[in-house]
Amino acid sequence: MKKKYPNRAEEYQLLELIGDGATALVHRARCVPFDEIVAIKVVDLEKFNGDLTKFSQEAKTMILIDHPNLLSAHCSFVAGQDLWVVMPFMAGGSCHHIMKCAYPLGFTESFIATVLRDTLRGLEYLHQNGHIHRDVKAGNILVDPNLGVKLADFGSSAFLFDSGDSHKTRKTFVGTPSWMAPEVIQQSEYDYKADIWSFGITALELAYGHSPFKSQSPYQILIDTLTREPPSLHNTKEKKFSRYFKQVIAMCLLKDPSARPSAHQLLKHYFFKHAKSHNRIVTDVLDKLPSLVDRVHSLKDKETEVVCQMGQLVEQEERSKIEYQKGISNWNFDINELKAQASQEDNEELSAFLRTLFELDTLHEDGEHTSDAHKENGVVSQNCTNDSPKYQAPATKSRNDDLQQDNKVVDLSKDKVELAIDECIDQPSASFSQLPSSDTAISMKDQHANTEGQVLGQKGRFTVTSDNSESSKVANKLKQQVMN
Numbered sequence: 001m002k003k004k005y006p007n008r009a010e011e012y013q014l015l016e017l018i019g020d021g022a023t024a025l026v027h028r029a030r031c032v033p034f035d036e037i038v039a040i041k042v043v044d045l046e047k048f049n050g051d052l053t054k055f056s057q058e059a060k061t062m063i064l065i066d067h068p069n070l071l072s073a074h075c076s077f078v079a080g081q082d083l084w085v086v087m088p089f090m091a092g093g094s095c096h097h098i099m100k101c102a103y104p105l106g107f108t109e110s111f112i113a114t115v116l117r118d119t120l121r122g123l124e125y126l127h128q129n130g131h132i133h134r135d136v137k138a139g140n141i142l143v144d145p146n147l148g149v150k151l152a153d154f155g156s157s158a159f160l161f162d163s164g165d166s167h168k169t170r171k172t173f174v175g176t177p178s179w180m181a182p183e184v185i186q187q188s189e190y191d192y193k194a195d196i197w198s199f200g201i202t203a204l205e206l207a208y209g210h211s212p213f214k215s216q217s218p219y220q221i222l223i224d225t226l227t228r229e230p231p232s233l234h235n236t237k238e239k240k241f242s243r244y245f246k247q248v249i250a251m252c253l254l255k256d257p258s259a260r261p262s263a264h265q266l267l268k269h270y271f272f273k274h275a276k277s278h279n280r281i282v283t284d285v286l287d288k289l290p291s292l293v294d295r296v297h298s299l300k301d302k303e304t305e306v307v308c309q310m311g312q313l314v315e316q317e318e319r320s321k322i323e324y325q326k327g328i329s330n331w332n333f334d335i336n337e338l339k340a341q342a343s344q345e346d347n348e349e350l351s352a353f354l355r356t357l358f359e360l361d362t363l364h365e366d367g368e369h370t371s372d373a374h375k376e377n378g379v380v381s382q383n384c385t386n387d388s389p390k391y392q393a394p395a396t397k398s399r400n401d402d403l404q405q406d407n408k409v410v411d412l413s414k415d416k417v418e419l420a421i422d423e424c425i426d427q428p429s430a431s432f433s434q435l436p437s438s439d440t441a442i443s444m445k446d447q448h449a450n451t452e453g454q455v456l457g458q459k460g461r462f463t464v465t466s467d468n469s470e471s472s473k474v475a476n477k478l479k480q481q482v483m484n
């Protein structure tokens with residue numbers, strides 16, 4: 001019989017912070033009655049305007065999951081304004097974290113084969129039960145010397161049968177840009193094969209120590225995924241890879257989803273015959289590392305130090321880290337309209353437009369500002385710049401028409417983009433607040449006007465208010481990027 005974990009906060013002792021994702025803090029903790037170490041994911045519901053649905057769905061999925069290679073939850077409950085999800089503690093942390101600390105050039109092929117085989121087993125179970133994970137990446141693959149390899153983070157996962165069609169497909173734009181399959185970016189119908197693409201990108205990430213799109217901005221990654229040859233595995237100065245490994249990656253990164261193998265088929269590939277018992281391999285890697293808690297501390301210290309030393313460059317790295325952490329979920333734009341625009345306008349203009357959008361959505365605040373923003377009324381503020389109608393994503397146009405009678409059509413031309421940024425610089429006190437959905441954003445509009453300065457406008461799920469002095473700096477930066 002399954003052990004019944006207590007569902008009251010008083011029965012747990014929160015210990016160190018071991019993860020801070022886009023939506024939650026994760027603590028090592030002690031379950032007092034069992035004297036057992038667990039991990040607890042704490043989601044501040046107020047920060048998300050009490051939107052319990054997404055998180056309770058994730059918790060439910062985690063409680064129902066029953067597979068050795070998927071991170072399940074022991075239980076979940078609401079404590080004050082937080083949702084707590086109690087789960088097994090994975091002492092090695094994520095593969096992404098391990099690479100950052102000790103394997104900047106990626107892991108050995110036999111370690112990768114083991115991690116990927118176990119991840120595939122988890123995916124096979126998910127897919128056979130009608131789920132797509134939608135955020136497969138090294139940051140969501142956790143390891144532990146005793147518990148092995150587990151795929152985690154079901155915050156983006158979807159149940160295929162929920163989409164209401166008999167073909168078992170989805171259309172929502174969810175995931176993290178570098179790992180997103182072309183069909184997800186295009187918002188055409190997609191199914192579990194989207195996870196196989198992300199799995200292929202994850203394999204490259206584990207091989208090189210970073211995703212194949214390391215130094216590109218999110219908007220460029222999306223464009224490249226759609227327009228260029230898929231990335232592939234090549235030998236480097238430091239590392240030679242087997243042809244079997246290269247084959248596996250090539251099969252996963254086929255643009256036509258129907259040509260990609262299923263998890264079940266992939267598991268039969270010769271490459272996975274290399275895979276060892278997880279205990280041995282994971283122990284080989286983890287034994288050489290400091291504890292997860294020490295690693296989290298030293299990584300944080302390192303980040304702070306580098307941030308001080310490298311200013312601008314690090315800002316970019318931090319931004320990509322934020323992008324990595326949070327992915328882009330339920331982001332509100334219509335790819336068909338963008339594509340239609342792209343055929344009318346030249347590509348550079350589409351690029352400028354996408355660049356602006358992504359800057360708006362993924363722009364990193366400096367630390368102090370971010371944490372203040374996180375406390376702010378359940379709303380994550382963005383260091384953002386303007387509310388010009390010219391900047392509106394096509395998908396938000398009609399909604400904004402309701403809000404602003406004199407709304408104008410989207411204009412992607414470069415001079416207009418620059419002009420819009422200029423307008424924003426002229427209003428140095430503008431800021432965006434990122435809201436969980438445009439609907440909520442609209443309902444929050446008046447409230448913001450009362451509590452946080454005047455609402456200047458609405459851009460998708462961003463509300464523009466008049467209380468951010470950072471904006472002109474960022475606007476200048478945006479302008480520079482658009483002009484380059």
Ligand SMILES: Nc1ncnc2c1ncn2[C@@H]1O[C@H](COP(=O)(O)OP(=O)(O)OP(=O)(O)O)[C@@H](O)[C@H]1O
Nearest residue numbers: 019021022023024026039088089090094153325326
């Ligand atoms: N059970 C666990 N044991 C050990 N570390 C964990 C555990 N769960 C999560 N973590 C750590 O916390 C980090 C954030 O967790 P998680 O991905 O669940 O949060 P999130 O807010 O959904 O993140 P994301 O930014 O990916 O959306 C993970 O990358 C991992 O390093």
